[in-house]
Amino acid sequence: MKASLKVFYLLCTFAGIVFVPYLGAWICFDGHFEHTYFQYPPLIAPVKPGFSLPIFVGVAIIFGIIALVYLVPSLFGFKKVKALPLNEPKNGKFPTWFWAGLLMWGGTLLVLWGKFSEPRWIIMWADLPLFWGFALMMDGWVYKRTGGTSIISRSAQEMIAIGVASVSGWLIFEYLNFFVDDNWIYPAGELIPDNQFTIYAVVGSAGLMPLAFEWYALFITFDGLKNRFADGPKLTMPPWLGNLLLIISFILLFFIAFYPDTLFTLLWVIPLLVISIVLEKLEIWTPFNLVRSGNWSSVLLFALAYLVQGFLLEFWNYFSATHENGQIITQTPAYWAYSVPYINVYHVFEMPALGLMGYLPFGIYCIIWWIVFAYLLNIPSQFTSAKHLE
Template identity: 50%
Template sequence: MTTLRKTTYLLLAILAIFVLPWVGASIQYQDQFPPDFFAYPMLSSPQQEAFSWPIFLLFAGLSVAVIVLYLFPRLFGFRAVPQPDYRPAKRVGFPLWFWLGLVSWGGVAVLLWTKATGPAWLLHWSDMPLFWGFALMIDGWVYVRQEGRSLISRVPQEVIGIGVSSVMGWMLFEYLNFFVEDNWFYPKGDIIDREEFLLYAAVISSGLLPLAFEWYSLFKSIPALRERFSLGPKIVLPEWLKTTALWLSVVLLVLAGLFPAQLFFTLWLTPAILLATVLDKIGVWTPLRPIGQGNWTPALLIALSYLIEGFFIEGQNYFSATHGPNREILYTMAPAYWQYNLPYVNAYHLFEMPLIGYSGYLPFGVYCWLWWIAFATLQGIPSRFFQEAPFQPHKPEPA
């Protein structure tokens, strides 16, 4: 397939993610959107559907099945993999950027969690040092475990590239959030003006996708995880089923705009499904392809990356504010402090996130890798993540 055709199909897929929810919502509102429909940041969320035990239990059952898969993979047909007795050939100390990340992340976290009132400019932009500082810390940990090898030490330019791609990769979800009636919102977003908040959101989002790849690199450095899922069932989807998945994601993108409460969860699924199927059809490697050989490691570990990171992000968000008896915010200096208002499952919170909501981090982790592959393919950027192991010599995709 020619480069032009690959580029065209990828651009059409990304355009579909932007346009199709708008089409559905336009039909629902008969082209008369509410005045504040696209207001950003969203300072509140409209009343959502009431809690539903059947829907909660359905999602809870699926979440438990995933947990069992990670803990007991042999129940799902995975074979045991002998664990090598790994001992590092040499010991290396933590690199400079680990300590810079620790100071950056730790210093701002202390200011937020102690409810400091200044410096205001730093607290208003706190997510930037928090996200990137944490990424530097994880990379430094990988550096120690991998005997001096990490993403920053080997391919710093790729980390920067992933950060650049992360801006649009996350702001796409901020846009999609409009069409599911603001599942998350920023109740203190008005402590800075809207123009600054938009710039703030774009800049700080550069740190979100790199965190996924840093966690994945850390998981790959742990012998017990590195091969745990490499001998699983071999699943190769027929082309007709891939095409069905492609068109189903297209339909769901439209329907999410028409039925935002009933299909809110598809927000986290359809971008990944659409990108995965299009990338596969144009012959570009994705972390889902090794499943055909029984190797589930890339898919399961990148999914796990944001489930773990999600816990840390939600925790640092929650402790940056003072709360009242009904979970209301009494004080925070973080304009991007977020809360959730999910239909049907908005109960049993862990920090601000409803417990069931954490399951959405799993497909988001896969999306992070797919988005970077799509971005790098469009830009013609050679990437270590066009393969499972980022520290193997790069092998360019065949033309």
């Protein structure tokens, strides 16, 4: 298949993800949306259904099974792979950008957690130094462990490009959030004008995906972790199943505005599922190709990367506000909170405990989105083939 035709199919896929839920919502509301339906940032969410024990137990079981895959992979057919000696650093020194990142991240966190009202420019744009500072620290850690090899040391331009890709990759979720009646909101978003918040969201979201790649890069420096999932079940998706899942996914996207409380979890699954299947059909490499030979390392470690980073994001976010009598008091416009149906109990900071599971598919989505972005713009990348695991 010609590259130009592949590009066309990919663009059609993105158009479908964007326009199908809008079409469904337009029909659902007979073309008359409430004035707050597409409000950005969402400040208040509609009332959601309360706790449901059967749904909570069902989701908890799924989360438990996933946890067992990581903790006891042999239960799922993974075999032990002889680990090679760890890559020890040659000089044991952190690079310059590690210390720059520590200053950016630590200084920003100090301002946020100290509840300071100044300097306003840090408070108003906190996500930028917070996310990128931590990414620089992580990259420096990888550089130290490998004796001088990291994403930035190999190609700083690639890290910047991943940041650019992160903007469009994340804003898809901000868009789909409208159709599930705002699973997350920004209760302090009114601290700045809406148009300024949008700029803030675009700039800040550039740091989200690089964090996934840095955690992943760190994970594969540990041979025991890298090889833990390298010899597992060999799975191949037959073409008919891919076609069926594509059809079902777009049907669910169409009806997501009709049943936002029932289908709210699909927000984190469908973009990953649809794009991955299309890439498979276009014969563009993804980490799922390795699953055919039983190597689940990339898939499971990218998922784990954002489960870890997601916990940290919730941690940083929660303590940037004061919580008094159920009220959130913060100077940070990007502070987020959640409003989800059925499982909104046992919180890990602001996040319902079972909601952390959404970070798993998002971690895999990060590498899939980057592969698409790199392919469309013909950007060389170490992550668009299995060579980065060698």
